[in-house]
Amino acid sequence: MSDHGILAVVSGFSGAGKGTLMKELLSRYDNYSLSISATTRQPREGEVHGREYFFVTEEKFLEMIDENKLIEYTRYVNHYYGTPSEYVLNQMKAGRDVILEIEIQGALNIKKRFPDALLLFVVPPSAAELKRRLMGRGTESPEVIEARLRRAVEEAEGVDQYDYLLINDDLDRCVEETHRLIQAQHSRVSNNKEFIRRIQDELNHI
Ligand code: 5GP
Numbered sequence: 001m002s003d004h005g006i007l008a009v010v011s012g013f014s015g016a017g018k019g020t021l022m023k024e025l026l027s028r029y030d031n032y033s034l035s036i037s038a039t040t041r042q043p044r045e046g047e048v049h050g051r052e053y054f055f056v057t058e059e060k061f062l063e064m065i066d067e068n069k070l071i072e073y074t075r076y077v078n079h080y081y082g083t084p085s086e087y088v089l090n091q092m093k094a095g096r097d098v099i100l101e102i103e104i105q106g107a108l109n110i111k112k113r114f115p116d117a118l119l120l121f122v123v124p125p126s127a128a129e130l131k132r133r134l135m136g137r138g139t140e141s142p143e144v145i146e147a148r149l150r151r152a153v154e155e156a157e158g159v160d161q162y163d164y165l166l167i168n169d170d171l172d173r174c175v176e177e178t179h180r181l182i183q184a185q186h187s188r189v190s191n192n193k194e195f196i197r198r199i200q201d202e203l204n205h206i
Contacts, residue, residue, distance in 0.1 A: 012122030
């Protein structure tokens, strides 16, 4: 059901477990397309160009902005991150539910442009758990961890602009909750305008 695929934005503090949540959601259900962002940050160990991100130079990123190729972009801890528009729009048109895993500024820009987008915010069960996960990753310097924790404090301020909170204490439960919330969007009246118009038209000619 619904005229097109759902646009779902998933945000959450760095270290809240969004990545694992998305990976698990995509492996359980095949109706989701995960958008791959462009970024100017360096790849972390194990990250592959075109899989986790499109890793581009600042020059290339600015060119993408100029050419209107991003539906949103932001600067986060000294680097640019942005969502290429073509993939997202094509997938939605094809009826696939598209997930953007992006930070808060980007999420709010998406909501302005796509008022029917569903905004989900993932949090760890506690602040202590967040710090433990960030340190446990072992890929970041103490300065970067510090910067990310500070950013989490800032982002906590914006949580009330999201539609739903996902507490990531149990991965299995959290995946099912995410799926349930996104699928419920298909029944929203605002996502079924074409269907309603068709029924009205049919009623007028009965
Ligand atoms: P990381 O460097 O840890 O991969 O990502 C840092 C932050 O940038 C995360 O909160 C991530 O969700 C966000 N992010 C990734 N891609 C995009 C994007 O295309 N746009 C925006 N606004 N944020 C993004």
